[in-house]
Amino acid sequence: MHKLLAGIRDFHERVRPTYRERFAHLALGQSPDCLFIACSDSRVVPNLFASTDPGDLFVLRNVGNIVPPCGAGGVDGDECAGAAVEFATLEVGVRDVVVCGHSSCGAMRAALGRNEPTQTPNLDRWLEHTAPSITRLGIEGTLDPALPDVDRLSQAHVLQQLDHLHTYPVVHARVGERKLRLHAWWFDLANAQVLAFDESKRMFVPLVDLIP
Numbered sequence: 234m235h236k237l238l239a240g241i242r243d244f245h246e247r248v249r250p251t252y253r254e255r256f257a258h259l260a261l262g263q264s265p266d267c268l269f270i271a272c273s274d275s276r277v278v279p280n281l282f283a284s285t286d287p288g289d290l291f292v293l294r295n296v297g298n299i300v301p302p303c304g305a306g307g308v309d310g311d312e313c314a315g316a317a318v319e320f321a322t323l324e325v326g327v328r329d330v331v332v333c334g335h336s337s338c339g340a341m342r343a344a345l346g347r348n349e350p351t352q353t354p355n356l357d358r359w360l361e362h363t364a365p366s367i368t369r370l371g372i373e374g375t376l377d378p379a380l381p382d383v384d385r386l387s388q389a390h391v392l393q394q395l396d397h398l399h400t401y402p403v404v405h406a407r408v409g410e411r412k413l414r415l416h417a418w419w420f421d422l423a424n425a426q427v428l429a430f431d432e433s434k435r436m437f438v439p440l441v442d443l444i445p
């Protein structure tokens with residue numbers, strides 16, 4: 234907590250003057266063009282590796298960057314992610330949705346070891362949403378075989394979440410109308426590098442190589 238409080242003081246004394254005008258403008262409303270869905274992991278810092286400012290990203294973070302699929306009556310069990318998806322697309326009007334997984338993800342590791350007894354019933358139920366990703370891991374032929382299982386699952390999981398996003402009527406319709414694009418990203422912690430799924434190559438490649 235000490236570092237957090239020291240950071241608050243530093244922001245107040247050193248950073249706030251620079252951002253005060255920007256926040257005064259943002260107080261009137263937001264117009265981010267991207268919904269960024271990432272893991273809660275402390276090492277994944279979208280504002281740092283994407284060099285974004287306040288107002289640039291509408292962010293959803295949860296354990297394992299999970300987007301539960303939407304059934305006919307909505308999401309079964311936890312509405313948080315679905316609410317963010319619907320709010321971002323309909324109310325905020327984002328044009329892009331990024332699902333960003335990462336290497337050495339504890340949620341993916343826990344998902345792979347779900348047969349072991351735990352004292353975490355809520356986490357266990359939440360991670361049941363990774364079952365389709367584990368199935369996909371077994372059939373997805375384009376993932377880097379050199380990666381450890383937890384990282385290959387994390388990449389398969391990101392692709393699976395894009396499929397889940399399509400189960401939301403508002404997303405499916407907007408993608409069909411070319412008003413919304415979906416992106417699969419993956420942050421390689423050890424190399425501090427963002428990868429993106431290249432549809433033409435059907436594999437994750439450094440994102441900077443795809444930027445025109």
Ligand SMILES: [Zn+2]
Pocket residue numbers: 272273274296297298335337338339340341
């Ligand atoms: Zn994670």
